[in-house]
Amino acid sequence: MKIQTFMSTWLYCDHMSTYLARMISHNRSDSIRYANLFSSAFNELLEIAFRTRHPGGELACKVSRLGDVDRIELTFPCTIEERQFFEEAIARAQGSESRERYLHSVSGDLAPSREVVLLELAIDYNATLRLEEVDTNIIKLIVDLPLESLPH
Amino acid sequence: MSPHDHPPRFRTQFDPNNQEFSIAGVVRPQSIDELAPSITLLRDSIAQVRGVFYVNIKRLTQMNNTAFHVFSRVIIDACRTRPELKFVIITSSVVGWTTRKFTMLNGVEPNITVEEYDREFYPGQDFLEEGGFIPILRTQTRMTWRHERKILPRHGMRSGITMADICCGIGDFAVLVQKEFQPFRIVALDHSKSSLSYARKVASEFDVRGIEYTYGDASEMLLEDNQFDLVTCRHSLQIFNKPELILKELYRIVKPGGRVYVTNEKISQCLGEPRGESIQWTYEELSKLFAHFKMDLELGPKNRRYLIEAGFQDIRVESFMVTNLDGDPQEFADVVQSWEDTFAGEMARRRGDSAQFIERFRQGFQDHIFAALHPKGYAGWPIWVASGQKPL
Numbered sequence: 001m002k003i004q005t006f007m008s009t010w011l012y013c014d015h016m017s018t019y020l021a022r023m024i025s026h027n028r029s030d031s032i033r034y035a036n037l038f039s040s041a042f043n044e045l046l047e048i049a050f051r052t053r054h055p056g057g058e059l060a061c062k063v064s065r066l067g068d069v070d071r072i073e074l075t076f077p078c079t080i081e082e083r084q085f086f087e088e089a090i091a092r093a094q095g096s097e098s099r100e101r102y103l104h105s106v107s108g109d110l111a112p113s114r115e116v117v118l119l120e121l122a123i124d125y126n127a128t129l130r131l132e133e134v135d136t137n138i139i140k141l142i143v144d145l146p147l148e149s150l151p152h
Numbered sequence: 153m154s155p156h157d158h159p160p161r162f163r164t165q166f167d168p169n170n171q172e173f174s175i176a177g178v179v180r181p182q183s184i185d186e187l188a189p190s191i192t193l194l195r196d197s198i199a200q201v202r203g204v205f206y207v208n209i210k211r212l213t214q215m216n217n218t219a220f221h222v223f224s225r226v227i228i229d230a231c232r233t234r235p236e237l238k239f240v241i242i243t244s245s246v247v248g249w250t251t252r253k254f255t256m257l258n259g260v261e262p263n264i265t266v267e268e269y270d271r272e273f274y275p276g277q278d279f280l281e282e283g284g285f286i287p288i289l290r291t292q293t294r295m296t297w298r299h300e301r302k303i304l305p306r307h308g309m310r311s312g313i314t315m316a317d318i319c320c321g322i323g324d325f326a327v328l329v330q331k332e333f334q335p336f337r338i339v340a341l342d343h344s345k346s347s348l349s350y351a352r353k354v355a356s357e358f359d360v361r362g363i364e365y366t367y368g369d370a371s372e373m374l375l376e377d378n379q380f381d382l383v384t385c386r387h388s389l390q391i392f393n394k395p396e397l398i399l400k401e402l403y404r405i406v407k408p409g410g411r412v413y414v415t416n417e418k419i420s421q422c423l424g425e426p427r428g429e430s431i432q433w434t435y436e437e438l439s440k441l442f443a444h445f446k447m448d449l450e451l452g453p454k455n456r457r458y459l460i461e462a463g464f465q466d467i468r469v470e471s472f473m474v475t476n477l478d479g480d481p482q483e484f485a486d487v488v489q490s491w492e493d494t495f496a497g498e499m500a501r502r503r504g505d506s507a508q509f510i511e512r513f514r515q516g517f518q519d520h521i522f523a524a525l526h527p528k529g530y531a532g533w534p535i536w537v538a539s540g541q542k543p544l
Contacts, residue, residue, distance in 0.1 A: 010182040013180070014178070014180050014214075026364065029352060029365070030348075030365065030366045030367050031339075031364040031366060032339070032341075032364070032366040032367075032368065032374050032375065033246070033248050033366060033367055033368075033374070036213060036214070036247060036248060036249070036374055037248045037249055039214065040214055040248075040249050043180060043214070043216060044216060044217060047180075047216060047217075047218075099259075102256065103256060103259045103260055106221065106224055106228075106256060106257070106260055107228055107260040107261075116217055116221070117217055120217065120253070123256075124249065124252050124253055124256075125249075150248065
């Protein structure tokens with residue numbers, strides 16, 4: 001999907017996350033709960049891509065499953081500064097102080113940055129995050145979500 | 153197209169009597185400006201209250217971080233400017249992310265706490281969901297199925313439909329329906345994790361496919377509106393203290409033109425001969441015992457009224473009697489024995505009944521068993537069935 005088409009309509013994030021969540025959840029142990037959780041996480045990732053500052057390129061998304069883990073691979077264009085930001089944010093999200101950072105961010109006065117989303121995925125969803133550089137201005141955000149084993 | 157082309161898919165409201173602000177639906181704004189009226193309402197609401205301010209999010213199905221941050225910000229600010237005020241956020245255990253996400257706020261401000269509300273609506277659930285009751289539930293379903301398999305087609309059951317079995321318990325009814333009628337899809341929902349776990353195990357062992365077992369609260373379901381051709385809810389309205397809330401949800405999820413099918417008992421009309429008097433006394437007392445725990449085991453004949461009041465039309469009502477002559481009388485006796493064990497056991501003890509009362513109470517169950525197994529005896533357990541159509 002062209003990123004500009006995607007960015008023309010905010011509701012695409014919601015529609016895509018809801019649709020895909022339903023599609024992949026039917027054979028999970030609790031399809032309704034799983035779809036709700038997956039949609040919640042996936043929508044945040046799509047909103048990250050929606051807010052890219054790069055004007056052109058394409059959005060690509062691949063979802064795969066290995067056992068209890070669903071992997072989302074979201075490829076989208078971004079500026080060099082944004083790529084650097086994501087690299088640092090992912091390192092912090094995987095770091096030992098991620099919870100403190102998250103709480104600090106929630107209690108802060110500033111509007112939430114895209115880092116909060118990554119922190120939340122790591123803390124609340126036990127997600128493992130990774131970044132791959134596809135091209136100078138394109139990144140691939142890889143998120144492993146072990147939703148099936150999340151405590152109720 | 154912009155976000156403003158669509159009506160908001162969430163609603164916020166404030167109930168001053170309960171000091172409760174509620175947010176329901178899907179809240180995924182692009183910018184906080186879209187939330188301005190709701191944020192103003194939240195601020196104004198907080199300004200009106202003293203003591204405890206409740207934030208009810210049990211019907212909040214989705215909320216993105218943009219919205220979470222702005223709502224949280226208002227509450228955190230209020231904690232700081234009014235330290236005497238407590239904030240209690242009411243979540244539902246059914247929505248997997250809300251409790252975890254909002255509990256984070258307690259790490260920011262201790263005056264913000266999170267409570268999962270679910271238990272309140274199910275005062276008697278723990279009596280009925282203990283593991284020991286499972287074999288008897290299976291027997292009960294087998295006994296009622298002999299009748300229901302003939303009755304169900306008159307209430308909208310047919311092959312190829314999309315159906316939901318709400319309060320599915322251990323899921324055996326859904327399995328029987330799947331085998332007999334081959335619906336296209338069955339969603340089976342219950343609020344007991346142990347029952348669902350059993351249901352999944354059975355489905356897996358017997359390679360039964362096409363049933364989606366899901367954890368949910370019948371009075372606040374995650375299921376979307378107008379999805380199902382048929383929604384069944386068996387023997388369940390009678391054990392909720394607010395059956396009208398469940399019916400409202402059943403109405404919401406069934407398609408226009410689809411039907412909702414309910415079964416309930418009028419337990420005081422369980423009967424048997426010989427020893428009819430003792431049996432009658434015990435079941436009348438059993439009805440009172442359930443009433444003590446806010447469950448109405450006399451609900452069966454009220455099915456019609458409840459369905460009409462919930463907005464259904466073309467109400468169809470019938471009843472059947474499960475008896476000792478349907479199959480093996482020992483099955484009937486086993487079920488009554490399990491009733492005695494549970495109801496004259498833990499349940500009567502928890503009400504504080506005397507030993508003398510319990511002895512007489514137990515005797516009626518034993519007499520019912522006697523009637524069921526007597527070569528010339530007759531024992532019955534009546535069930536009331538009703539269904540209603542959601543208007544087109």
